[in-house]
Amino acid sequence: MDELTVMVCRGCCCGSSLKHPGTDHDHQLDRLRAAADSTPGASLRVVGCLGECSSSNVVVLHGRGDRRATWVPQVLDDERTAAVEQWINQGGPGVSAPPPALVGTTFEHRAPRNTRPPRPTNVPELP
Numbered sequence: 581m582d583e584l585t586v587m588v589c590r591g592c593c594c595g596s597s598l599k600h601p602g603t604d605h606d607h608q609l610d611r612l613r614a615a616a617d618s619t620p621g622a623s624l625r626v627v628g629c630l631g632e633c634s635s636s637n638v639v640v641l642h643g644r645g646d647r648r649a650t651w652v653p654q655v656l657d658d659e660r661t662a663a664v665e666q667w668i669n670q671g672g673p674g675v676s677a678p679p680p681a682l683v684g685t686t687f688e689h690r691a692p693r694n695t696r697p698p699r700p701t702n703v704p705e706l707p
């Protein structure tokens with residue numbers, strides 16, 4: 581069993597060049613996959629819509645011992661992608677603290693998929 585599962589949403593909004601034309605989504609996925617592949621015990625899965633489209637692009641990190649997964653919203657630029665890469669390489673939630681670029685911007689998904697979780701603070705609104 582993997583120690584860290586990285587779920588990269590590529591549903592209707594995450595990974596969409598129409599919604600996020602300034603992001604190279606394929607390159608981002610390649611980078612995150614490389615981070616998971618280079619981290620012992622980590623695996624990456626591409627998943628369909630997670631029901632948080634307003635927070636796209638969404639990446640979910642779930643350690644084996646974690647009761648709840650950590651959601652990283654709005655992974656749209658190089659800084660946030662690099663921070664997620666760094667966190668994966670450091671073992672993810674439960675093993676290491678989030679990189680500074682992600683502090684205060686992640687959330688644990690407490691609600692059922694069809695219920696909106698609390699919006700993270702200090703994440704800019706999408707246009």
Ligand code: FES
Nearest residue numbers: 591592593594632
């Ligand atoms: S497409 Fe990613 S949350 Fe909906």
